[in-house]
Amino acid sequence: MASNAAGAGKQLQIIFIGDSDVGKTSIFKLFENHEVFQSPVVTIDAQTIERNIVIGPPYETVKLYIYDTAGQERFRTFTRQYFRNADIAFLVFSITDGDSFHHIREIWIKEIADNSREGDIEMILIGNKSDLADERVNPLSTSKQFADQYEMRFIEMSAIKNDDFQKLYDVLKEAVTHVIIKKKEGGGMKKKIKIINNDEPAPRDDKWYSKCRI
Numbered sequence: 018m019a020s021n022a023a024g025a026g027k028q029l030q031i032i033f034i035g036d037s038d039v040g041k042t043s044i045f046k047l048f049e050n051h052e053v054f055q056s057p058v059v060t061i062d063a064q065t066i067e068r069n070i071v072i073g074p075p076y077e078t079v080k081l082y083i084y085d086t087a088g089q090e091r092f093r094t095f096t097r098q099y100f101r102n103a104d105i106a107f108l109v110f111s112i113t114d115g116d117s118f119h120h121i122r123e124i125w126i127k128e129i130a131d132n133s134r135e136g137d138i139e140m141i142l143i144g145n146k147s148d149l150a151d152e153r154v155n156p157l158s159t160s161k162q163f164a165d166q167y168e169m170r171f172i173e174m175s176a177i178k179n180d181d182f183q184k185l186y187d188v189l190k191e192a193v194t195h196v197i198i199k200k201k202e203g204g205g206m207k208k209k210i211k212i213i214n215n216d217e218p219a220p221r222d223d224k225w226y227s228k229c230r231i
């Protein structure tokens with residue numbers, strides 16, 4: 018993994034996490050292939066790429082190391098090693114998979130809180146597969162409310178609709194700008210990740226859930 022030492026230049030580490038099959042790799046591939054970046058992609062390995070993003074004004078180039086991880090439980094120990102130096106985490110669920118949404122709180126935010134630097138990580142929530150509107154089980158309003166609770170940026174998108182990449186790019190740019198400003202102000206966000214109702218199962222929107230399951 019890339020070094021994250023203070024003063025090592027403007028480089029940030031970004032990780033994709035979330036359940037298996039929600040579309041992490043599909044979104045990661047968009048970063049690899051999209052023409053919005055004006056610099057060439059550097060492929061480090063199948064799960065890691067390097068891309069530059071320009072923030073500002075005043076304009077500055079930030080080097081992003083972007084890591085795709087596997088959602089299956091058997092890879093969890095391996096995945097954790099990426100949390101320590103991560104600056105930004107994309108927390109991905111599928112709008113067609115209720116468990117993948119509930120696991121964001123029940124599994125993935127806890128994993129981040131336990132394994133990142135003091136919870137010093139910017140989280141972006143992505144509801145993927147928005148093209149599958151007929152199969153939706155996670156209402157937009159519930160996801161928004163959840164993201165607000167955790168002070169996360171949130172978008173819904175589809176990895177297969179090319180137009181949606183701009184949303185993702187914009188939200189990432191905002192997060193990168195925020196992290197860079199915080200680092201300049203004194204190294205780190207010093208923001209503890211909230212663990213809400215730690216031991217309770219995540220509330221389910223049963224009315225919606227049963228409606229969708231009929």
Ligand SMILES: Nc1nc2c(ncn2[C@@H]2O[C@H](COP(=O)(O)OP(=O)(O)OP(=O)(O)O)[C@@H](O)[C@H]2O)c(=O)[nH]1
Nearest residue numbers: 036037038039040041042043087088146175176177
């Ligand atoms: N309809 C639709 N299908 C998608 C979308 N994103 C991903 N998929 C499909 O969902 C399946 C899983 O996608 P992946 O990107 O491999 O999922 P993953 O999160 O990387 O899964 P793991 O690597 O096992 O953790 C594939 O068949 C994709 O083609 C999307 O936005 N819309």
Ligand SMILES: [Mg+2]
Nearest residue numbers: 041042086087
């Ligand atoms: Mg994958």
